Amino acid sequence: MSSEEKEPLFSEDLTRGLQFCLRCGECNLHCPVHRTLQFNEAYSPRGWVNLASMLALRDIPVFIDKIEHMYISVLCGRCDPPCPYDVRPSELILRTRKELIDLGYVPPLEVAALPRKIRTNLPLFEPAAQEGAWSPPEEGGSSILYLGRWVLNSPEAAVAASELAMRWLSVPSLADSRPSCGEVLRLAGYFDEAREELESLSEILRERGVERIVTACPEAASRLSEAGLTAKTLHESLSDANVVDEKMASKKFSRGVLLVPDCWHEGANEAMFQILSEANVPVVYSKICASCGYLVTYNARPDVIERLGREIASQAEGEGLTYVAFVHPAAYSAVKAALRGAKVRPKILDAFQLLLQVARKA
Amino acid sequence: MPEDLVKILGKILGDDRILSDEISLATFSFDASNVRQMPDAVVRPTSEEEVGEVLQAATEHEFFVTPRGAATSLVGGPIPVEGGVVLDLTGLDEVFELDEEEGTVEAGPGLRVKELEEKLGGDFFLPIGLAGGGSATIGGLAATDAASSLSVSYGTMRNFVVGLRAVTPAGRWIDLRGYQAGGPRFLMDSILGSEGTLAVITRVTIRLARRPQVVTHSLDLLDSLDALALLSELAERGARPAAMDVFHRDVLEVAEGEQEAGARALITFTGTSECIESNSKILREVLEEFKPLSHDVLDGQLPDRNEPIIRAIKQAKQAAIFVSAALPRSTLRDIIPEIDRTASRYRVSTLTVSSVPLGWVTVGFLFDPLDDKLLGRAVSASQSAAELFAGNGGVLGFGTGIGRTMAHAFAKHRPEAAAAFALLKKVFDPAWILNPGKIVPTRGG
Ligand SMILES: Cc1cc2nc3c(=O)[nH]c(=O)nc-3n(C[C@H](O)[C@H](O)[C@H](O)COP(=O)(O)OP(=O)(O)OC[C@H]3O[C@@H](n4cnc5c(N)ncnc54)[C@H](O)[C@@H]3O)c2cc1C
């Protein structure tokens, strides 16, 4: 039977979108996962899109292996701009996740458990830190720090963010991140649940009379702004507040830092880079990204994260740098977990912990 | 995968280098053409020796092997149309030698063009890499003898390959490093452009060109045939374009909407400023007679044969099957209208670009990937065009390779050339296990 006679598995819009990948391979060149996995076509934007296209046309059957495979992309979006045909592979991969879920296919277990974890405030990912073990100390006024569920998964980053927000911005933290901004769910393919979460969160914040939100998670700032609230990342808020005083600037931080940017939040990257430079910290960007928050979207296999982590660490080591600092706290916790037990020379932390150290030194 | 194949390959490569799960087989079943076939297995060697051993095993145990670079082929070249094993060469991307003064690189075939150019910095460039984008591999470029608009002045990929190492299906090594010209260079020339049917290239030495000064003139003309007359006139007066691409009415209309212009010509001059200026002066004089609809000068810009086509495809929201050939220039006047007739006969739209000095014509036949009937008509139209080109003395597959999609037309219209190919193939690959179904459709041609 020809593919025309068979009813496509996915919506016409998605099926059509998938067919318009002309398989030129330009996107593959830019994919950090493809590169890390030695250019294996199976792990590439072109590979994912065309696998989804075969599923759409029912050329191959849907089994758990293919569903899981769709969750290996870190959705960093690096493949989107180079595509000459504007195919936007990362969006197609995400929409494939969504439509598979809508069709009743069960995503990988950790992903399937996410809506419940979000609702019940359980830690999101394994090996996760003990989320309930640390509660933000303050309740917010008209300005609050919203940590976000990803950041709460890593208490040390959350503590550092809260301390920085309080110390330098006098902004207290919201006691928990429930409801979440929904991004965790959206990237898993749970679009409706994500929307509901964001709506509930916006409502709560409005009811409380919160006028200004500072977020430790770069993505939360984007989502909350989209929902019509005034939100900015902690990174940028600290940079705007010119937190580096003379004392800090006068004391050279002798250890070098490899700053791992968040592919989707240039503003947060630039802000962090600027603060560190002003504080006289020798800082360089890492060559590879894949460090964005999406790296931790549960889906990236631990071995993929581990390889990326090793590559980042080896650049730091090669350049004689002591620290690897992640702009996105969630990327930090994922890489840290993946490298647990591995012998890695540079110290791995997130940008907030690093900044706190720099401030303490001064 | 047949179990014995696993055992055989397992003796050569580690388990993680042999892929036989459905996801891997599916993702190694396509390239940029519409030819598809899943292999029985994919192997991903990391050394030249492993490549030799896989081929030797294939000859001994008689299974097919299809070499693959980045699978950007437009003609099904790296598709295992007869099944068997796909030999993924992207793992062989080591740079062995780099001479930044001379612009020479010796590297594994899996090195991607973009990385090659990055390694050599701004002074050098590969005049071939422009059109195919940066993702194609140098092995793929060498195996297809890739071409670009600049091939008028720079030649095709073979001009940049100054050495190679390859292995035949029987596991014999051919080391032609250093044979840039003369002597056994002819051996190298038979491997270059043989589309992975005679031997697998495991190392290539490439000498890049120095980046030239360049000026491109963009002219809107009433008709694509005017470009032919324009080129003759330029030649007559001693001007020699480094490239001359003509985008035909179909491209302009799809990309930019209906308009007066029936063609856009990009005429490129390279060389010293004096040389460019004197050529440009001749062009301006000629244009006084030709009176183009518009004339823009794009300083410092090399021609990009793909950009308008990509824009048109994006606008049309369709996919395309491409047919490409270098035709005797004298036939272009008759063949160009014939392409239009072929398209109307099959009720499909086309995108046509020609590099006039080379007689190189590429036609894309558009189709909606979700409409099987239209796809069928586009396939028939493309076959018909391939036959038209081959029947008129065209070098079929110039700039893309013959691959699978043009193999039938090649064998039918060029039986002697196909027989000569079979003769050579017998020497290199007596068991006929390497990339079967390409260049000629079957063993018997
Ligand atoms: C948008 C687009 C534009 C293009 N424009 C051009 C153009 O302007 N000019 C042009 O020439 N081509 C063009 N191409 C076609 C394609 O990019 C070239 O044919 C390129 O050389 C293929 O390189 P690859 O690494 O992708 O090889 P593949 O597609 O993987 O393989 C191509 C052929 O080479 C063989 N092969 C690959 N590696 C080896 C090896 N190491 N040893 C032996 N055989 C091998 C394969 O078996 C196959 O037959 C274009 C393609 C696209 C998608």
Ligand code: SF4
């Ligand atoms: S997604 Fe775009 S860049 Fe990637 S292979 Fe498809 S068409 Fe090319």
